[in-house]
């Protein structure tokens with residue numbers, strides 16, 4: 267997982283709970299990498315999972331909710347750091363459809379070692395977008411938060427239904443309508 271995900275996760279904790287909690291969870295998790303992440307580095311995915319689980323424990327939240335909140339936070343990070351991926355004429359659906367066939371492809375060019383999910387998209391009827399998330403990293407809750415914030419960003423009021431297609435969370439269907 268790219269270091270930017272770790273540094274932004276710590277930034278979110280610092281803003282919401284203060285830097286001491288960042289120290290506490292690093293102390294507790296003792297990541298193999300040592301816990302000092304740089305935005306351009308690449309680290310084992312299991313480290314972010316362990317840090318999220320530890321943070322959830324300290325704040326009394328469940329892990330799903332932490333991932334969803336972090337997804338919303340990351341949306342703003344992406345909007346501020348990668349503004350070229352945002353087309354002012356796009357709708358929320360245009361943007362969401364562009365993740366798999368454009369944005370994540372460009373991200374993979376920038377960071378050849380990035381581990382990105384795949385999304386299959388279809389519009390079974392007007393006003394409904396079905397996105398199927400596929401990733402062995404099982405971070406569909408992060409995707410949920412990113413999609414939720416996308417809808418807010420484009421000021422579109424829509425509901426999101428999330429369903430496991432495969433037990434365990436490596437294939438998850440989002441119906442946005």
Ligand code: HEM
Pocket residue numbers: 267268269271344345348351362365369370373379380381382383401402403404405406408409410412413416
């Ligand atoms: C400008 C917009 C976006 C940019 C620049 C971007 C970029 C990235 C980057 C850099 C990573 C980390 C890859 C790694 O650590 O190796 C990532 C992961 C991820 N992205 Fe995107 N992304 C964007 C939008 C979205 C949106 C809107 C969604 C949700 C629909 C999404 C879903 C995910 C998920 C779930 C992951 C975690 C890895 C996984 O589940 O396999 N991304 N993205």
